[in-house]
Amino acid sequence: MTSIRTDLAMEARELYGQQSNDLEGIESENYVSEGIGITRVRITSPAGETKIGKPMGTYITIEAEDIKYGDMEFAEQVSLKLSQEIKTLVDLSKESNILVVGLGNWNITPDSLGPKVVDRMLITRHVIELIPDQVDERVRPVCAIAPGVLGITGIETGEIVKGLVDRIKPDLVIVVDALASRKTQRIGTTIQIADTGISPGSGIGNKRMGINEQSLGIKTIAIGVPTVVYAHTIGRDSLEMLIEEFSKHTAPGTAFYKIIREMPESQLDAMVNEVLSQGLGDLVVTPKEVDMLIDNISQIISDGLNSALHKDISLEESRRFMH
Amino acid sequence: MTSIRTDLAMEARELYGQQSNDLEGIESENYVSEGIGITRVRITSPAGETKIGKPMGTYITIEAEDIKYGDMEFAEQVSLKLSQEIKTLVDLSKESNILVVGLGNWNITPDSLGPKVVDRMLITRHVIELIPDQVDERVRPVCAIAPGVLGITGIETGEIVKGLVDRIKPDLVIVVDALASRKTQRIGTTIQIADTGISPGSGIGNKRMGINEQSLGIKTIAIGVPTVVYAHTIGRDSLEMLIEEFSKHTAPGTAFYKIIREMPESQLDAMVNEVLSQGLGDLVVTPKEVDMLIDNISQIISDGLNSALHKDISLEESRRFMH
Amino acid sequence: MTSIRTDLAMEARELYGQQSNDLEGIESENYVSEGIGITRVRITSPAGETKIGKPMGTYITIEAEDIKYGDMEFAEQVSLKLSQEIKTLVDLSKESNILVVGLGNWNITPDSLGPKVVDRMLITRHVIELIPDQVDERVRPVCAIAPGVLGITGIETGEIVKGLVDRIKPDLVIVVDALASRKTQRIGTTIQIADTGISPGSGIGNKRMGINEQSLGIKTIAIGVPTVVYAHTIGRDSLEMLIEEFSKHTAPGTAFYKIIREMPESQLDAMVNEVLSQGLGDLVVTPKEVDMLIDNISQIISDGLNSALHKDISLEESRRFMH
């Protein structure tokens, strides 16, 4: 498998598929509807895990590149799609307590997605506890925290979440995090929902502990959005496309054709590293407009969550409750 | 006792002293040195608790009104004084683990003191765990969190802190919070250190759970700064001074003198409420310059804490470690 | 006239009316409709100017205390009312160029109203210049600036605005500023529109130059919202109400009655100053919730301006154009 890193199961599957036809343990389907692409990847066996490099479970990807044009109606459609897809993964009763955790560092713009989503959640747990009679019966108890990252707190995020979960015992945890993907056009426009929670090492911060059903003891859904791309990935992609381009100009059998076609993957990687070390280094890059992209997608995700977590409550109603 | 609310034990003691000479259970001493006033109030019995309305323990108040002139050297002196006074209350060994908790709401300027202090703490716990060899041996493991308030998280702050303390088991907790006092000149210029932690209902947010040794099971120091004054307090004070002023113009024995001297406390309070309801309402007020005042005092407190929590580390060194 | 300061013509007129029946040069009318109070004060002669302490012109006050409950529909009604009232003062042609100036200091929450409104304006001037064909014909050219205050720039705000107006020659200037009023319930809930622009010394910052038709050479509308109250005002009001309260308990003819009834205004003021100097000093105070109050009213004002400055464009449309 390639060494190129991505947090999207969909991209990992795609990469794997370019190199192998053995898809045992990996199911995948996708469709596009009203400008929104949906891909479902299911990893169903340990063999599938090894191939894709992601834990067993379901990964739903919502691709909505047109978000960037700022059409509010389209944004609402994406929120509703997100809401629907979340509901396919969880089964909430009227009393279900939900904890939303916004991972990431609010001081680093591309890592601030989680805290920004938490900021816009409709928080109801305390109101239901204190004045149950005054709360609309469709509203479920939702609480939320943005605990900060290791460098800010000195504590593994997983430890903080575990301590809190043990104390308040929610029925469901939803973790929101910024991800790294392979394509810049996915930054701020693609949402992944996974019933696997967060694995150690995933996301754009440094997490060394998982935040998932295994570590927390309760169902944990992860929602992530790519906000950065590894510079190495860009270089690696460019290289492959250039080789293809060059190949068109050279006849099979010539020396060059042989050189590039027979060059092993590892040598290609080394060459890209060599080239990039003088340009981008080991950088994670993000577009200049990252502030705006993250603002927009945070609103879409919190709208989607507010709609999914309470019963039959419209976007408009949830926004009104916020005040 | 008067109904006027204050979070400063020193003010509560002062108010009580105006009404009674029975100081059993309340010890108090104060001195001024280099422009910094220090007051120590010790409440030593349940009777003292009832009189002052604060739990048994030691309350140290540092008054440094000149902070407002922005002299950096004076600010450093206040930080050092804070550091010294904290050390009189705690006994740290080389391995002591310390958790600093910044209470309050970062979206409400006068309630943002705790989060701002946490933001400027020298966080070392994770570095000592990951690369112990590279850390100066005078540095103790310090971690910190600003958990947010009930209205933002839906969870009692006390619950979040309790969950975290149970999980990471620090040796000492320090909670930083914004307070209400009786005098506006104390806003941003007075620091209270108490070995009693935080009581339910104290501070300017709404805490319904204590954050103290009783609830957490480990020693808990509270550091607070007044950032608001109750409008009622202003009105009440004005009323008393006006009565005094009027009294000078009226001879003892006249009808008016009798009226105001014999007016019961409760009627005075009612009159102030009446007057204020048309002006200030039940408002908590803060000066226009609150943003700057809180910025300055947060720096002073984090400098003082960084100096107190690590062994023989100067302000300059701790600032350098931050980078 | 009383020395109590207010930036609201409506309050100044009220105060004056308590002391005199000579209303020549001052016209006033008011009504309430759907929970929104409208007061129009017209100062029509130099005599009126002297009495009220405000320049000749029309001052419209919109009182909407219920804004604080956060009802979005009510907020929209206030925006529309603001839009209608602005239109009664200006006469825009299709090509009218409008410059919106947000006065105040973005670092001081109660003084940040102007910059916050500018931040939410629909800015169109450059789009109309660059790609006129793609702009809806109902859209007029609007530009905006938040120049910062004297302490930040070192330049009188009036100088910056004058330089800009001379350069780009708009047809209308609208200045938005934070004001001081006499009543805390008006903070964040009352809007004053004046065709007099800004006078030197008004607003909560220190302006030494006017920003008005006289200084700029073109029509200048000022929109202001009280965000602070002078502590002295609170004390002064309290004093008057207390005197009234006391008077009820004393018979005409008694010494006390004489004392307070005959006490000259200046002595009352001095007494309040004396009392307040030990409590609030010369403070300008603001409620703890000022961050939220200013956020809400800024949105209402920018919505109202966006609706007033373009022809037949609804709130919804103007919000959509923003993206």
Add this chain to the structure above:
Amino acid sequence: MTSIRTDLAMEARELYGQQSNDLEGIESENYVSEGIGITRVRITSPAGETKIGKPMGTYITIEAEDIKYGDMEFAEQVSLKLSQEIKTLVDLSKESNILVVGLGNWNITPDSLGPKVVDRMLITRHVIELIPDQVDERVRPVCAIAPGVLGITGIETGEIVKGLVDRIKPDLVIVVDALASRKTQRIGTTIQIADTGISPGSGIGNKRMGINEQSLGIKTIAIGVPTVVYAHTIGRDSLEMLIEEFSKHTAPGTAFYKIIREMPESQLDAMVNEVLSQGLGDLVVTPKEVDMLIDNISQIISDGLNSALHKDISLEESRRFMH
């Protein structure tokens, strides 16, 4: 000349030098001292202008990659070096009035350098005007503004600056702006000082008017820091290095060697565009840590400016004056 865009004269000269030996009209010298690299490029003729694509004048580049390690003493050395180099370009008398203009958009992190520098300037013009007796005689009148970008104001930045300069008539204008460079390691670590001011189209925002001596009528110094890199640049560099790498594997005379050696520049550019359009698009990228990088370099630049603009005032003194 290559089509690759850079705002650094030093990089433009380097690129040009790779393609031609005709350096008439271009002077260049460089040295390294205490970890800080200094390069001076002088463009001395219209021919030089055409070759480099930058207006005639002096461009000083300070390279200090070690800034990223956060050593405060090194940062102060860079500030002092900046101060010295600025002084080589300007000749200030005691009364010289200086206007500092911070270009860029405070809402877009990589474009917020200018406003952040202005925020930390020692502003003295108003103090000298109002209370000249109380100001240290070494202090010169400095004022500053961050006018915002076209998309925010609807007004060309150059228009706002021109209006202000015509009004307050400073003796010197210093404009601070974020730049695009060719190498990511220069982001936040390299400072360019140019006595040419700002040309149309330079910087990372869209400026269509120059801000220079020609447009303003007074001497204008530009200070810039790379905060972004064009993705195209990365791809273009990668391509060239890959071709070199491939060439080593192919003998002169072979078909491939001919293909790549004879491929015209424009075709290479087209190929990169083709490749990048599927990956990065026309993106400007920036590292994830951009928030921190810009915070650090802003402080260094404002320290350097504060030291350069006032006579014999140390960093420590200027910081103290700030309070």
